[in-house]
Amino acid sequence: MRLVPWWAVLSSACAPLLLVGGWSVAAVFQGPGYDPAAETISVMAAAGASGRWVLTAALVVLGLCHVVTASGLRAAARAGRLALGCGGLAVIGMALSPVPEGSGGSLLHGWVVGVGFALMALWPVLAADGDGSAPWGLRPTLSLAACTLMGVGALWFLIELQRQGAAGVAERVLTTVQTVWPFVVVTSCLRERPRAGVQD
Numbered sequence: 001m002r003l004v005p006w007w008a009v010l011s012s013a014c015a016p017l018l019l020v021g022g023w024s025v026a027a028v029f030q031g032p033g034y035d036p037a038a039e040t041i042s043v044m045a046a047a048g049a050s051g052r053w054v055l056t057a058a059l060v061v062l063g064l065c066h067v068v069t070a071s072g073l074r075a076a077a078r079a080g081r082l083a084l085g086c087g088g089l090a091v092i093g094m095a096l097s098p099v100p101e102g103s104g105g106s107l108l109h110g111w112v113v114g115v116g117f118a119l120m121a122l123w124p125v126l127a128a129d130g131d132g133s134a135p136w137g138l139r140p141t142l143s144l145a146a147c148t149l150m151g152v153g154a155l156w157f158l159i160e161l162q163r164q165g166a167a168g169v170a171e172r173v174l175t176t177v178q179t180v181w182p183f184v185v186v187t188s189c190l191r192e193r194p195r196a197g198v199q200d
């Protein structure tokens with residue numbers, strides 16, 4: 001038995017494609033008035049936005065991918081799997097609570113986004129395994145480095161949001177790293193053999 005089933009490999013590989021593909025197609029529908037460097041992804045999913053349906057669908061499926069990956073990542077600590085799965089649910093919640101059209105934001109949307117970013121940044125550390133034979137993607141040093149990188153990315157995003165600078169760039173970098181990391185961890189588990197006591 002492998003540490004990760006094929007369907008978790010598939011879900012983790014599809015997640016980054018859904019994220020980047022979703023915002024790319026939605027930007028085409030949004031038209032030339034949308035500035036991807038300065039404006040957030042949420043603008044394209046706002047109520048009344050031209051490409052809302054594309055991005056909403058992509059984010060819902062992306063969230064489901066994280067839930068599926070979390071359920072199949074048997075080598076990870078239970079707390080990390082739970083954080084990743086709940087992060088996926090937060091992505092779905094974010095998609096289903098769009099900001100109002102022409103509004104500066106929404107308290108519910110902002111809260112769900114904050115929780116989602118936090119869970120997706122913390123899950124690598126929570127999933128880490130101090131056992132020396134753990135897959136390299138679950139070793140504490142690398143997991144802490146990933147968590148730190150995501151934390152710095154979130155700080156950069158908040159700074160750019162406040163100064164009305166390159167918030168779109170910062171958000172895309174952060175969300176891409178957060179969405180690629182589960183695939184990195186899953187990939188690290190592919191060549192490993194299950195150890196005694198691995199959770200299922």
